[in-house]
Amino acid sequence: MPPQREHFMHRRILILALISGLANGCAYVDPLIQDFNVVSVDQERQLGEQMAAQIEGEMAFSRDAAAQQRVQKVGQRLVASLNRRDFNYEFFVVQDKDPNAFTIPGGKIYVHTGLLQFADNESEIAGVIGHEIAHAYLRHPAKGISRQLGAQQLAGLLFKDTQGKLKTLALQMAGGGILTRYSRQDEYEADEIGYQILKSSGYKTDGLLRFLRKLQGLQTGSASPLAFLSTHPPTPDRIARLESMEMQRTSYLR
Numbered sequence: 636m637p638p639q640r641e642h643f644m645h646r647r648i649l650i651l652a653l654i655s656g657l658a659n660g661c662a663y664v665d666p667l668i669q670d671f672n673v674v675s676v677d678q679e680r681q682l683g684e685q686m687a688a689q690i691e692g693e694m695a696f697s698r699d700a701a702a703q704q705r706v707q708k709v710g711q712r713l714v715a716s717l718n719r720r721d722f723n724y725e726f727f728v729v730q731d732k733d734p735n736a737f738t739i740p741g742g743k744i745y746v747h748t749g750l751l752q753f754a755d756n757e758s759e760i761a762g763v764i765g766h767e768i769a770h771a772y773l774r775h776p777a778k779g780i781s782r783q784l785g786a787q788q789l790a791g792l793l794f795k796d797t798q799g800k801l802k803t804l805a806l807q808m809a810g811g812g813i814l815t816r817y818s819r820q821d822e823y824e825a826d827e828i829g830y831q832i833l834k835s836s837g838y839k840t841d842g843l844l845r846f847l848r849k850l851q852g853l854q855t856g857s858a859s860p861l862a863f864l865s866t867h868p869p870t871p872d873r874i875a876r877l878e879s880m881e882m883q884r885t886s887y888l889r
């Protein structure tokens with residue numbers, strides 16, 4: 636293989652690792668320290684720009700204008716209900732049949748075309764996007780990076796905030812799929828805050844619950860579960876928690 640081609644292939648593998656890592660956006664770890672974050676909002680924004688540029692070069696975006704408009708509309712309606720906005724939230728539609736969505740640092744959210752197809756209605760789409768917005772709002776990507784890179788590697792960033800260092804970090808993240816590791820606690824928090832976001836933006840609050848139930852149905856009915864399911868946090872746990880939120884809400888309304 637000529638060196639140029641080999642380099643390209645190597646890069647391709649890195650990017651595939653990035654994509655599969657991100658696609659497993661909600662795989663979790665159980666950290667010893669939950670709330671460790673050494674990445675500032677400004678650094679997170681810059682990291683997001685770096686990563687978005689990489690993704691733009693490597694992932695196929697949907698050309699379906701209707702799908703894009705749909706996602707923008709839902710996303711912006713949900714964002715409008717946030718009481719704090721650290722980021723300029725942005726939404727992208729990626730051509731991928733796996734029903735999934737993922738968030739990178741700085742409030743950039745990517746929705747797969749497969750998710751739009753798999754969802755039965757707008758409130759299910761809103762349920763998943765609301766969950767992703769909650770990850771961004773709670774700054775889970777920055778916390779995930781902090782936990783995994785550790786204080787030592789990030790120390791340089793704290794004192795010398797240079798573009799070069801951020802670029803290196805973005806590349807490291809891309810290679811290692813660092814963003815993938817949300818904690819179980821992060822997932823529960825994102826479900827809870829996502830639920831509040833749905834409520835305050837006037838969407839039905841059971842969108843994510845219905846979506847997860849359907850995914851769980853697929854898992855039990857299929858010999859080869861979707862990548863989404865094999866790496867996702869325990870869906871039955873999340874379903875049970877969302878069900879109890881929904882029960883409390885309806886009993887409160889009565």
Ligand SMILES: [Zn+2]
Binds near residue numbers: 661766770825
């Ligand atoms: Zn999640």
